[in-house]
Amino acid sequence: xxxxxxxxxxxxxxxxxxxxxxxxxxxxxxxxxxxxxxxxxxxxxxxxxxxxxxxxxxxxxxxxxxxxxxxxxxxxxxxxxxxxxxxxxxxxxxxxxxxxxxxxxxxxxxxxxxxxxxxxxxxxxxxxxxxxxxxxxxxxxxxxxxxxxxxxxxxxxxxxxxxxxxxxxxxxxxxxxxxxxxxxxxxxxxxxxxxxxxxxxxxxxxxxxxxxxxxxxxxxxxxxxxxxxxxxxxxxxxxxxxxxxxxxxxxxxxxxxxxxxxxxxxxxxxxxxxxxxxxxxxxxxxxxxxxxxxxxxxxxxxxxxxxxxxxxxxxxxxxxxxxxxxxxxxxxxxxxxxxxxxxxxxxxxxxxxxxxxxxxxxxxxxxxxxxxxxxxxxxxxxxxxxxxxxxxxxxxxxxxxxxxxxxxxxxxxxxxxxxxxxxxxxxxxxxxxxxxxxxxxxxxxxxxxxxxxxxxxxxxxxxxxxxxxxxxxxxxxxxxxxxxxxxxxxxxxx
Numbered sequence: 283x284x285x286x287x288x289x290x291x292x293x294x295x296x297x298x299x300x301x302x303x304x305x306x307x308x309x310x311x312x313x314x315x316x317x318x319x320x321x322x323x324x325x326x327x328x329x330x331x332x333x334x335x336x337x338x339x340x341x342x343x344x345x346x347x348x349x350x351x352x353x354x355x356x357x358x359x360x361x362x363x364x365x366x367x368x369x370x371x372x373x374x375x376x377x378x379x380x381x382x383x384x385x386x387x388x389x390x391x392x393x394x395x396x397x398x399x400x401x402x403x404x405x406x407x408x409x410x411x412x413x414x415x416x417x418x419x420x421x422x423x424x425x426x427x428x429x430x431x432x433x434x435x436x437x438x439x440x441x442x443x444x445x446x447x448x449x450x451x452x453x454x455x456x457x458x459x460x461x462x463x464x465x466x467x468x469x470x471x472x473x474x475x476x477x478x479x480x481x482x483x484x485x486x487x488x489x490x491x492x493x494x495x496x497x498x499x500x501x502x503x504x505x506x507x508x509x510x511x512x513x514x515x516x517x518x519x520x521x522x523x524x525x526x527x528x529x530x531x532x533x534x535x536x537x538x539x540x541x542x543x544x545x546x547x548x549x550x551x552x553x554x555x556x557x558x559x560x561x562x563x564x565x566x567x568x569x570x571x572x573x574x575x576x577x578x579x580x581x582x583x584x585x586x587x588x589x590x591x592x593x594x595x596x597x598x599x600x601x602x603x604x605x606x607x608x609x610x611x612x613x614x615x616x617x618x619x620x621x622x623x624x625x626x627x628x629x630x631x632x633x634x635x636x637x638x639x640x641x642x643x644x645x646x647x648x649x650x651x652x653x654x655x656x657x658x659x660x661x662x663x664x665x666x667x668x669x670x671x672x673x674x675x676x677x678x679x680x681x682x683x684x685x686x687x688x689x690x691x692x693x694x695x696x697x698x699x700x701x702x703x704x705x706x707x708x709x710x711x712x713x714x715x716x717x718x719x720x721x722x723x724x725x726x727x728x729x730x731x732x733x734x735x736x737x738x739x740x741x742x743x744x745x746x747x748x749x750x751x752x753x754x755x756x757x758x759x760x761x762x763x764x765x766x767x768x769x770x771x772x773x774x775x776x
Contacts, residue, residue, distance in 0.1 A: 321350070322625055326616040327357040336365065341548035341765070342445070343622070344481060345369045345378055351620050352385060357386055358620075359389050365393055375448040376403050410447050417443055434463035441476065450484050467502035469512060474500070478517050482549055487521040494518045512542035516555055520623060523558060528631065529566035535559025536575060540584035550623070556585035558624065562594035564599060565634040569642065573600045604639040605658050611635065637686060640678075644689065650698045652678075 314723040332351070336344055345366055345593075352362035363386040370379035380398060387396040421436035441456030457476050464470045474497045481489040494514050519534035535555050542552055563576050576582060576596055586593040591610050598607035611632060618624050640659060644650060652675065660674040670676070670693065678698065689700040731738055 306769075321354050322619050322628075324355045324616050324619045325357070327353065328617045328620055329614060330617055332358055332361055332365070338544070338551045339547050340555070342373075342375075343548060343550075345373070345375075346483070347383075349378075349382060349385070350622050350625070351417075352382075353758050354625070355620055356525055360386075360393075363389060364393075364395055371399070371402065374406060374446050376406050376410070379403065379449050413443060414447075430463045430465060434460050434469065437463070438473075438476075440690050441480075445480060450480060454480050454484070467500055468506065470500055471497060471502055471506060471685075475513065478513075479549060482517060485524070487524050488515055490521040494521075508539075508541070512539045513549075515539070516542060516546060516550060517518055519555075519558060519562075520550070523562065523627065526627075526630075528562040528627075528634070532562035534557055535562065536579060536582050538585070540581055550698075553588045554621075554623070556582075556589040556592055557618065557621075559585065560589065560596060561618070561624075561631050561635075564596060565631045565638070568731065569600050570604075572596055599635075599639065599642075602642065604643055605661070608636065608639065608659070623729065637681065640681065641687065644687070644698070644700055647700065649697045652696045654696060655698065677697060 336348060339347060341542075348362050348366035348369060352359050352366055355362065363382060366382040367379065367386055370382050380403065382408055383398045384528070385398060387392060390396055418439045421433070421440055422437045424432040425512070437456050437460045441453045441460075444450070444453035444456055451558070454477065457473060457480065460469075460473045464473055474493050478490055478497070479494050481487070481493065494517055497510060497514055498646070515534050515538040519531045519538070522528075522531035522534055535558050538555050539646050540552075542555065544551065544709070559582065560576070561571060567575065577600065591614055595607045595610040598604070598610070615628065636659070640655075643655070643658065655678075656672075656674050670679075675691070678687070678691060687700075689698050691698050
């Protein structure tokens, strides 16, 4: 399967990379998703059953997920695209229907469902135009009557209508116009949630974060805040995931309350929270944090029970059983590559988890044979010679060159030697330096005490002495010179 590099949001450069790799490209405007680069072709069959999988979702995300699976999976392409055509035809978005039919025609040109139903499309366009005119006319009437609640509801109905027909830009403007006509915190919270959901579908992740912050700072009833908290955490986690902030995304998903249930199925499910949160935590947290904040987290444990493979993978990693952990992730890779939010991050997340596993494996050792490391991290290539042409050795060389591993490879002995820090030597040098500093300070303190005891301490005088007073003082200074030398000699041991 081909991967897309997931570190850029530049559409043009991503499309060029897709053409070079020989994979299809997705248009953000057409897909209504944050997928701006080449899609990944997945040849392996996924572990989920398509009908039961898609039944967990509602709203526009059902079509988005079906269309992504149909265009990426060679195993489920026909089934998913047929389901996408049926889903689009049950709605009012003619553009989505036409796009799904074209995609199905590319896969199975002779299928009856691959022929566009022009009569339905014409009827739906007329119906959509009539409904749009009616809602806009009603809104103008509400504005003339100057009734805030009616104007708010009119904008809400118009925004939902635009969202259903796929005009997401107009829907966003309609929802934003509701701001000036919201009279209660409940109305404001409902408006912000609609804007958040619409921004997620549009892929406007900065707008998602800003509106989540507004929703959190909203002064509303405690029970309403508790109801919205899981949705806020999940939405914020999605925006941080797409921004590449995997540690922040893990923290947001780990903080999602289990009461989310199936209340946010128009965006994601509890299973998605477990997968997204578990993979982000594996890629960004050390073993202590994984044990304490993930496995021992009573709240997040409810999500992990829905995806036991994620819990097992994290448990294996915490117990230093890296091979079973990586095998579990490889087994479910096809599923994650067919996820609409996770696809473009799978390669980065898996690479980080693998690098962390290698680092943890090398931690207790000063030198490790390349053969044992190959058996642990590249069993399929264990029969190959461990030389510079081996893919695993090349991977180790890359990690050493970019500073990830502080080690060197001895190809003559086929071992990897880590640059161990001599902690005992550092401790001994630190103790010797502390003793020398203490001895020096004690010597200076004894010297000062003897000077004060002999009355030889020099003090500042407020007035300038006269010439007559200065002469006897100079004589006393010469006379006491020998006494000062004796005191200094006794203090310094000379």
